[in-house]
Amino acid sequence: MKFVAYIDREGTLPPPPTHAPGEPIIIEVRPETLVRDATKEALRAARVRLREPHFSTVFVRDASQPNPELVPFPRVAIAEDGQFIWTEGAMERVRFVDLERARERGFFTGDPYGVFLERPLYGDGVIPGWDEFLTWLLEFAFIAGVQQFMAVMRRRYRQWRDRGARSPYAFLDLVVARDEWNRNDLSTLLGLDEQEAIELLSSLGFEPRDETPDIWVPSPNRDRSELRRKIIEDYLHRHPERDDEEDSSED
Numbered sequence: 001m002k003f004v005a006y007i008d009r010e011g012t013l014p015p016p017p018t019h020a021p022g023e024p025i026i027i028e029v030r031p032e033t034l035v036r037d038a039t040k041e042a043l044r045a046a047r048v049r050l051r052e053p054h055f056s057t058v059f060v061r062d063a064s065q066p067n068p069e070l071v072p073f074p075r076v077a078i079a080e081d082g083q084f085i086w087t088e089g090a091m092e093r094v095r096f097v098d099l100e101r102a103r104e105r106g107f108f109t110g111d112p113y114g115v116f117l118e119r120p121l122y123g124d125g126v127i128p129g130w131d132e133f134l135t136w137l138l139e140f141a142f143i144a145g146v147q148q149f150m151a152v153m154r155r156r157y158r159q160w161r162d163r164g165a166r167s168p169y170a171f172l173d174l175v176v177a178r179d180e181w182n183r184n185d186l187s188t189l190l191g192l193d194e195q196e197a198i199e200l201l202s203s204l205g206f207e208p209r210d211e212t213p214d215i216w217v218p219s220p221n222r223d224r225s226e227l228r229r230k231i232i233e234d235y236l237h238r239h240p241e242r243d244d245e246e247d248s249s250e251d
Contacts, residue, residue: 001096003029004063004114005042008055011119019067020060020116029113031097038096039117055117057091063114071110075170077102082188083163086171090164105185107174130157133168136235145203145227152192152200159191169236176204176231177238181216183208204228 005027006020025042039057060068076084077098085094099112128136134153140146157168165171175181175190187197201207205225206216219225232238 001029001031001113002063003027003033003038003042003096004060005039005046006060006067006116007043007046007048008116008118009048016118017070017116019069020058020114021067029096031100032095034092035094035096035099035112035115036092039115043117055119058116058118059108059110059112060114060116061110063111068111068114070116074099074102074108074110075174076107076189078105078107078189079163083191084160084189086160086164086166088164088170089161089166093164128169129167130161133172133235140227140230143226143230144223145205148199149203149227152196152203156190156192156196172231173236175200176228177236179218181206183214183216186216204231 003026004024006022006024008021025046027038027041027045029038035057039055043055058070058073061071062068074087076086077094078101079085079093079098085098087094096112099108102108103110103112130153134150137146137150137153157165157171160171175186181201183194183197183201186192186201187194190197190200192200201216205219205221205228207219207224209215209217218228222229
């Protein structure tokens with residue numbers, strides 16, 4: 001397979017670019033190759049010393065196109081055992097084939113074999129950790145589902161942290177903010193047993209569809225979905241209802 005790497009030698013000031021600039025370096029890789037190893041080889045091929053300032057990996061949508069569009073970085077890859085690898089803290093373990101699996105399952109919109117190696121001259125600040133999140137949840141113990149949700153978190157967050165979820169942010173933005181889950185898929189991807197998957201989904205206000213009980217969607221009952229809404233709006237600082245109103249006002 002051909003691995004296409006665009007390299008930012010000068011450093012990037014905000015705002016971040018939307019397309020990969022310049023001419024790429026192209027090397028041969030295998031699906032089992034670690035992405036980190038491929039990026040290092042591409043930097044060597046470009047005669048960039050590895051001790052130079054840190055490069056961040058940004059994926060492109062289609063590596064076969066010139067100056068391709070950049071896409072959101074994948075929060076997860078899917079390992080051979082069928083579970084998530086969280087790229088937040090375990091990118092050094094991710095292989096191209098793991099990203100291929102994530103793309104096939106709809107968790108990655110980019111091309112695993114195309115990157116922009118960026119030297120960002122900006123940052124996003126510090127993301128709160130798991131302990132801070134669990135402490136934050138205690139403020140809302142009166143909300144339906146919080147105790148059940150916290151019980152699952154306490155049993156499993158170390159497992160996810162060991163697989164790269166250094167903070168709860170990537171987990172929440174992926175699992176909580178998603179609008180539909182296949183319960184069996186969720187169980188496999190997060191390494192949960194069947195009951196834990198049910199507890200996690202129900203505590204967040206998801207409920208099974210009548211016609212397809214394995215598919216869970218957010219309940220229209222606002223009281224049941226209060227914890228999910230609180231996490232999305234107050235912790236992730238996203239406002240889907242407001243976004244919907246803005247979209248409809250433009251029609």
